[in-house]
Amino acid sequence: MTLMEEASRGRVPREIEAVATREGIEPAKLARLVGAGRVVIPGNLRREGLEPAGIGEWLTTKVNVNVGTSQNLDSPENEVEKAMAAVEAGADAVMDLSTGRDLDLVRRKILDAVGVPLGTVPIYQAAVKKELTSQGMFNALEKHAKDGVDFVTVHVGVNKISLERLRQDPRVMGVVSRGGSLTMKYIAETGEENPYYAEYDYLLEMAREYELTLSLGDGLRPGCIQDASDRAKYMEFIMLGELVRRARAAGVQVMVEGPGHVPADEIETSVRAMKHLTDGAPLYLLGPLVTDIAPGYDHITAAMGGVIAGMAGADFLCATTPSEHLDLPTKEDVIEGTYVTRVAAHAADLTRPGVRDRARAWDLDMAKARAKLDWPGQFHAAINPARAKQIRHRRGVETDTCTMCSELCAIRLSKEAMERELENEKDRK
Template sequence: MTLIEDAKKGKTPPEVEAVARKEGVDPAALTRLVARGRVVIPRNARRDIRPTGIGETLTTKVNLNIGSSRGVADPAAEVEKAVVAMEAGADTVMDLSTGGDLDEMRRKILKAVEIPVGTVPIYQAEVAGDLTSQGLFDALERQAKDGVDFVTVHVGVNLNSFERLKRSHRIMGVVSRGGSLTLKYMSETGEENPYYAEFDHLLEIAREHELTLSLGDGLRPGCIEDASDRAKYMEFIMLGELVDRARRAGVQAMVEGPGHVPADEIETSVKAMKYVTDGAPLYLLGPIVTDVAPGYDHITAAIGGVIAGMSGADFLCATTPSEHLDLPTKEDIFEGTIVTRIAAHAADLAKAGVKDRARLWDRKMAAARRDLDWPSQFDLAINPAIAREIRHRRGVEVDTCTMCNELCAIRLAREAMEREAEKATRKTKEREG
């Protein structure tokens, strides 16, 4: 029995119990959401990891992409990045390696972290020079046997959606690497995308290994001008149909989304995706809200991530300052993780079913600031190390911040209130006397 099948029978698996405790939600209610496919808990049957829930009523989660390229392939560096992402608070990591020994890279990453790990099997098929139907399924099965917890499969990129793409007026065309490789296969062979044509076989493999499917957005817009076109929405309609098939097969599935989207189109996009996929957990890259900030796309994506999370997105894929420019360093990985966690929490503060729990954290920080309790402020900070560093970098030790010093608004206001309270007390005693 798979996790979703146990949940459909009313059982509450240990993973669901663990997520419910962590999130502060009712285990029975969470079990029902897992049964309906509105929450997924990625975990390969071969791995023992910290359970992470993604979906309705749960906090917005953060993924961090790592992985080598053909130009830069250092397994030790990618493992270090995975650990850095986990230590910075990422909920999952994805190994997108396309250079070096992919099997070695993946297996080392799986051993190094205690959080769910995802991959994109079509990359391995291409790197192996076996971009065939058999090669695609061999790569999927090889990664599932290694213990990968979730995989991106671009099943919405098929001959039907390819036609919509050819009729579009996109500037950037296709920016998804997996999407473009799928187009390459269909163009060269004239045949259907194997993952789509043989989706039932894909489900058999996923079911055997308790593999969560991340139905990829191979036609996501790669620039603001291409956002919200027919090709994108055609893909989402197909993904909605495939989500239904996965749920019926007892396989957990989530859906990936764009991409580059202007701020005023994000809410519509998220709600439409949620609607056509019957509330499947939604995994977004960004969305990136402007094309003109290379070097700062961790920020442009975070802006979009807040809006998307408020609108119902469940899972944000972090971008780093290196997005569109270079393979990220471990410092980029850390920065991208922290900034995306900020976006996820900001979204949770306004998200129905989550905001009351999320605001407890901010309430504790407010109390610590009120009391000028610096140790508690550092402990509550999303990045305690940087908070401590900035606080102490001038070497001036006062109980206020060095911006205000003796003109600290909190202290002055508190003293004024205390004087008023003393006046009121004296007046009361005078009347009584």
């Protein structure tokens, strides 16, 4: 029996127990959510040393961080280091998107190095090995499953039906998903249907065997604001919803990936439509980036979109780094992107059912420390204490306020004024 099947029978396996404890949710309630497919807990049966994480309703918004070699920059060691740095910075999951030479080596090293769920995109391996065939794609998927990968992105929404829609309504940017474009290439070159879509039942059997969580990729995500919310994207949502239903019926945990570039006023509609069409499947968001014009700042454009999406019900944010659209991220970029995305996830959690009280308690800790000009308390409550400390001390000026207003510190002045008012009141009595 799969985790989802056990949960739907009211059992509380140890993964559910562990996540329930960490999230402060009733185990039986979490089991119901897992059984209904509203929460996923990715965890390959072969994975060792995994710290289970839950993604979905009533749980905190999670953050994934992408790492991986490219054909230009192919250092497995650097990518392992980035994965470890991301986890150190608080990433809840890591995806290895390697496309360099030895993909097996990178994947296995990352699996050994981190204890969070690891995701991959098996079609990359088929493409890199020049085996972009039905057999090659399933071989890659099985290899990743056997290695212990916890979740895989499969671009099942990119198929002859959705591509026909794309042909009828051309876009400015076309398809910007790497897996989506590889799938298009396969369809164009062979005239055959996307194998993961055509043989979805076989895919589900494999997922069952290894307890592999599926992440139904948004291969048709818009690559610019102009292309957002078009017919092809909505066609993909509808098909993914149907495929979610089939996965759940097979006892396979499944989440759905969401759009890339979307203007701020279309994000809520987009997220609610995806949630509705997928019967509340956990929603994994890439971005959404709220503008196209900020290369170098796309970790911020994505965080803006992430907050809006999180408020509308998105469950899992994929970190974007300052290198987005420009270069393979450095380790520093990965760390920056992780923290900025965690800030977005937390801002969404301040409004999220089931977790908002805990999230607000964290902010209250910071506010209380600020009100007392308690600097150690502020560092302790900061999402990145080291950065807060470094900025406070970088000029070597040590005061009990900070160098922004110095002697005119509003917090101190208003506190002193309030104390004087109280004294005056006592004297009047």
